[in-house]
Amino acid sequence: xxxxxxxxxxxxxxxxxxxxxxxxxxxxxxxxxxxxxxxxxxxxxxxxxxxxxxxxxxxxxxxxxxxxxxxxxxxxxxxxxxxxxxxxxxxxxxxxxxxxxxxxxxxxxxxxxxxxxxxxxxxxxxxxxxxxxxxxxxxxxxxxxxxxxxxxxxxxxxxxxxxxxxxxxxxxxxxxxxxxxxxxxxxxxxxxxxxxxxxxxxxxxxxxxxxxxxxxxxxxxxxxxxxxxxxxxxxxxxxxxxxxxxxxxxxxxxxxxxxxxxxxxxxxxxxxxxxxxxxxxxxxxxxxxxxxxxxxxxxxxxxxxxxxxxxxxxxxxxxxxxx
Numbered sequence: 625x626x627x628x629x630x631x632x633x634x635x636x637x638x639x640x641x642x643x644x645x646x647x648x649x650x651x652x653x654x655x656x657x658x659x660x661x662x663x664x665x666x667x668x669x670x671x672x673x674x675x676x677x678x679x680x681x682x683x684x685x686x687x688x689x690x691x692x693x694x695x696x697x698x699x700x701x702x703x704x705x706x707x708x709x710x711x712x713x714x715x716x717x718x719x720x721x722x723x724x725x726x727x728x729x730x731x732x733x734x735x736x737x738x739x740x741x742x743x744x745x746x747x748x749x750x751x752x753x754x755x756x757x758x759x760x761x762x763x764x765x766x767x768x769x770x771x772x773x774x775x776x777x778x779x780x781x782x783x784x785x786x787x788x789x790x791x792x793x794x795x796x797x798x799x800x801x802x803x804x805x806x807x808x809x810x811x812x813x814x815x816x817x818x819x820x821x822x823x824x825x826x827x828x829x830x831x832x833x834x835x836x837x838x839x840x841x842x843x844x845x846x847x848x849x850x851x852x853x854x855x856x857x858x859x860x861x862x863x864x865x866x867x868x869x870x871x872x873x874x875x876x877x878x879x880x881x882x883x884x885x886x887x888x889x890x891x892x893x894x895x896x897x898x899x900x901x902x903x904x905x906x907x908x909x910x911x912x913x914x915x916x917x918x919x920x921x922x923x924x925x926x927x928x929x930x931x932x933x934x935x936x937x938x939x940x941x942x943x944x945x946x947x
Contacts, residue, residue, distance in 0.1 A: 646819035651854045658848030660720040661697065662712070665749040672749040673720035675712045678705025681781065681946040682755045683937065685712045686746065688764025688787075689865050692719030694847045695763070699840070700926045704934060708941075711755055713746050715769065717860025719851060736863035738871045739772040747777060757781050759940050761933075762788050763926055764897055765865070768872060774882045775875060782885035782940035786933055787894050787923050790902040792873045814862075818855045826853075836893055836920065837928045879909040885943035886913040887936035889929070891921025914939070 662675030675693050683704060685696045693712040701710050716737040717723035724737045724745060737745075746769070750758065759781045762770030767788015774783050826849045830839050851857060890903040899917065906913045916936060918929050926933050941947040 644815055644819075647815045647855055650819060650850065654848065654850035654854060658694070658851050661693065662720075664720065665752050667745055667748045667752070670716070670724055670745060671720075671722045672745060673714040674749055674753060675701075676710065676753060677701060678708055678710045680706075680708045681941055682750075682758035683708035683710050684746070684750060684755065684758045684760045685710060686760065686762040686766035686769050687712075687715060687718070688762075688766050690718070690849075690852045690861055691715075691764075691766075692848060692851055694719075696926070698843055698846045698927070700930055700933070703930055704937065708759075708937070709755075711750055711753060711758070713749065715742055715766065715864075716745060717864070718857055723856065723860045736867045737860070739768045739868070739875065740776060740871070742769045743772040743776050747773060757944075757946075759784060759937060759944070759946075761786060761937065764923065765789055765868070767897075767902075768868070768875070771879070771882070772875060774884055774886075775878055778883075780884055781944035781946055782887070783882070784933070784936050784940055785886070785888045785890075785903065785906075786925050786936075787890050787897050788888070788902065789868070789872065789897055791876050791905050792869055793898075793901050814855050814858045818853050818858060821853060826850075833896060833922075834924050834928070835895070835922050837922050837924070839924075840927055843927070876909065879906070880911070882910050885940045886910050887940050888913065888915040889918065889925050889933050889936050890915060891918040891923065891925055891929075893920050894923045896923040 660673050662673055664671045665674055673693065675697065685701065687693065687695045692714050696712045701712060704710055714721035724741060757779060760770045760773050761784040762768070763786045767785040767790060770783050770785060770788065771790060773780060827844060830844055830849065852861060886906065888903045888906055890899045892899050903915050907915060916932060918925055918932060921929055938947065
């Protein structure tokens with residue numbers, strides 16, 4: 625009996641080791657294929673990945689869940705760099721920005737990095753890069769970070785929320801966030817996914833995010849979806865999303881304190897971050913907030929309706945006296 629148990633334990637250990645090796649191999653391949661395109665800024669021991677381009681008033685771009693700076697460098701940044709100095713940032717634990725954790729100094733207090741903590745980190749990075757009085761644009765999860773930025777600081781020109789998280793949602797999140805964000809799931813399920821998720825699954829997820837529109841040709845190859853399949857990134861992403869709602873509840877009660885111009889672009893066919901739950905309420909919460917609704921548009925207006933998003937940026941610039 626004992627010898628059989630030892631054999632079984634040995635097989636389990638071997639299987640775990642093989643999975644970890646496969647995951648490590650895929651991570652190294654992903655990092656070689658999608659190297660950092662910008663610079664790493666040290667903020668109190670946390671490396672923040674940032675890219676800058678263009679000239680003009682400062683525009684900061686913050687990506688959503690499971691994303692990285694490449695979402696904006698695919699096409700959108702090139703469309704605005706002729707009139708703005710664009711700074712694109714990876715959020716904590718994603719792309720090439722390190723995760724925030726209690727070991728770091730200063731005000732970092734939660735391993736999952738709340739929107740407020742992310743805003744503090746990213747703002748500190750932009751300070752080092754010479755960004756002044758920026759328009760802060762956030763897509764999806766980045767939208768709630770942009771709103772946190774406006775609640776925390778007054779030295780910004782305004783906010784543009786693109787299909788952004790803004791208000792508490794009913795119901796439960798997808799089960800994968802709970803599993804991947806848990807200690808057990810993070811230790812057992814995440815390595816399996818990291819090692820063996822096929823490209824067809826990645827293609828399907830991207831298709832669902834863009835629906836009912838199609839992802840642009842070449843988007844999947846450019847965006848580096850393999851970076852989110854790294855074990856640490858999957859855990860960080862799951863924890864941030866899984867523990868987000870309490871922060872949104874607290875923040876939404878304080879939106880009346882936001883005094884900078886706020887422009888919102890949101891599709892009425894967005895099933896990822898529904899318009900009626902999130903952005904539709906903002907004009908009643910923030911004085912002067914303007915919501916542009918895109919009929920039939922899904923969750924990725926920066927790709928499917930970039931001109932409308934650029935118009936929203938320009939309106940903030942005009943309202944803030946930058947143009």
